Amino acid sequence: MDVEDISDHWGGAFDQEPVKPTLQSGGSKLVKGDDLDLAGSKFALLKNNPFASQSEDEQQLSSFADTMKALGNYNKNMSFIGWVASSVLFKTFSMMAIAANTVYLGTAADFNVKNAYRRVSGMPKEQELVAPDIVFAVWFTVEILTRIGAEKKLFFVGEDKAWNLFDTLLVLEALLGLVLDTGSKLSFLRILRVFRLVRVVRVVRTIKPLRRLRTMIFAILNSFVDLMWAFLVVGLILFVFAIVFDNAVATYFDELDLNDSDKLQEAKEVHILFGSLYESMISLWSAVSGGNDWMSYGEVLRKLGLGDFYFLVFNFYIAFCVVGLFNVVTGVFVDSAVCSRTQDEVVQGYLDDLKQTTTEIKSLFLEADADGSGTLSLEEFTLHLKTPTVKAYFSGLGIDPEEASIVFTMLDSDRSGQVGIEEFVHGTMKLKGGATKLDLMTMMYDSTRQSKKFDSLCLFLETEMNHLRSSLGHTGMMGARVAFTEYPKEPSI
CATH class of the missing domain: 1.20.120 (Four Helix Bundle (Hemerythrin (Met), subunit A))
Incomplete structure (x- = not known):
């Protein structure tokens, strides 16, 4: 039964080879197959990294081939239209x-x-x-x-x-x-x-x-529901303060001296800006959205009875909207935009990061390969790690440059004493960063599987030992019977 051994990831080898189907004598199976698709998919992506083993020309040819395949992607089961x-x-x-x-x-x-x-x-x-x-x-x-x-x-x-x-x-x-x-x-x-x-x-x-551009458009579309709620909140604030100022204006009109022509002229100005609930909401919106200078509306409210009080209320409204309300709305939109990345954008971002990291690791390998042999020795690797730029880069990847020999041993998967470019890229990518939850689950899986394999081996050995003991016991009894026949007891005198 095929079992893909991924435990070598922790043992130092980075190329995981599948275990060949094996049947023990007597038909006993030492290994019970288990699938670990989640862990296998993680390491398969790094192992089959297309950017690590292809040159730039090969990547262009591959891209061109994919394009031509898409242009002529004709399936015999597909209609012409x-x-x-x-x-x-x-x-x-x-x-x-x-x-x-x-x-x-x-x-x-x-x-x-x-x-x-x-x-x-x-x-x-x-x-x-x-x-x-x-x-x-x-x-x-x-x-x-x-x-x-x-x-x-x-x-x-x-x-x-x-x-x-x-x-x-x-x-x-x-x-x-x-x-x-x-x-x-x-x-x-x-x-x-x-x-x-x-x-x-x-x-x-x-x-x-x-x-x-696509990200921005989808951020706007995904924020549309939040936009509707923001409009509702802003409209509610405008509605509440419009009621407050309309009641003040109504009181002002009731107490106005109709014989004073100057007061009547002021009343006309107040009526233009706050003569109805609709006009009051429009005026309040213009004051905070940049439509007009908010101070002009404040001066009109100062003419009302208790004008200074309503002027302070109006200033509170301006501060509440500018400092509080609009900043909260902006924060909601920013949060919605950050979370609006589609699945293909997340995948593409990961692939771009993978390609960039692979390119940088390749350049480091070429710089370290002093003799141009296409492989790195331990001396070349250790010497290159002493470079400040390389040391800083590996530290950024979460790799301790001081442990060069250990790192080299882990990169040298075939134990040849030389590290090729593919070994270097694959190994460095796998050493990148700290242990994740998936890595811990992989260790637990490997430990459990090895324990099961050991138990199966012990059971197999116990069965074989019992069989051998039984065979030896049967042989011993036959030998004793033969000895008794050949050497009979001496007759008593």
Whole structure:
């Protein structure tokens, strides 16, 4: 039975070889197979590190081969329309069409507003462009039909059903605008096409310049629920303080001297800013959002009865919003953005870190290989570890440079006295950092498995010893019987 021995990770060897199937005499199995997928996956990733054993040219060729494979990823069980919809070329054209349509919407909006003003200025309007609308409508219709033909019912009930419904509605809007000539009435719906760019960013995962943009967009989308709650909290604060100031304004109007023209003029100013609950909330929002200088609103409140008191209340409102409320809201958004990384971004970040660390370790190996033999001896390794830069780097990886001989012994998995580049990279990556919970679980697993193997061995030896003892006992009895026959007792006289 195949058993993958990972205990060598702790014994000094870094290449774990599977134990060959072994049956003992009598059919007894000394090893009972156990699977440790979790530990095996961790070490398999380091053992099969693609960045450690491939040169830069090989990586480029591999990347090119993967791209060509994706372009021609035809499965005999896949329909032709399914192959077209899943091809990189089709997806690339779709993304380019969405981006081009977004640019066209901007230029069309600029042209429409300028063309509409020509009528106001007494100049004849220019002819609007229709050809781009037809081209985009035809392409998006073909795209939707192709995806429906490829995905069939999954288009409507699959994982991306919301996006698919959104795309379908946009295509129907474009077709209605062309057929019924309702472009001017439904032109505001064209703005929704811009949001298809979000889907483009969602699809593009491997282009480095777009990763940051994609992260920011998804941070905003994932924070949308928090944004709604933030709006509710801000609205509640505005509502409460608007009630306070409206009651003060109502009292001010009731006690106003109607014969004083100056007071009546002041009352008009107060009414403009705090004449209703809605106006009061707008004024309070403008005071804290930068719409107007908050001091101008404070001076108006000073004119009320007990004006200094309400002025202090207004100052408390400003301090509460600026120092407290908005900072709390910002903190909530930052926390939501930090936690918004998608699974593929986490994996890609780990792979990028793995690739960078591997490249740095390779450069250290090449610097330490003084004779250019492609391997490191203990002397070369010890000498290179004395370099301050290398010492600092290994300390950063959690490796003590003072224990060079121990580290070299652990890196030298084949006990040849020389460390190759793959041994150096693999070993250093495994020595990186401290022991994790998985490492402790691996040790516990190995200890338990070795204990079971030892118990099985003891049981096997005990069985064999009993069998041997039984055989020896049977042989002894036969020998005694033969001796009795050959040497009979002397007859008594």
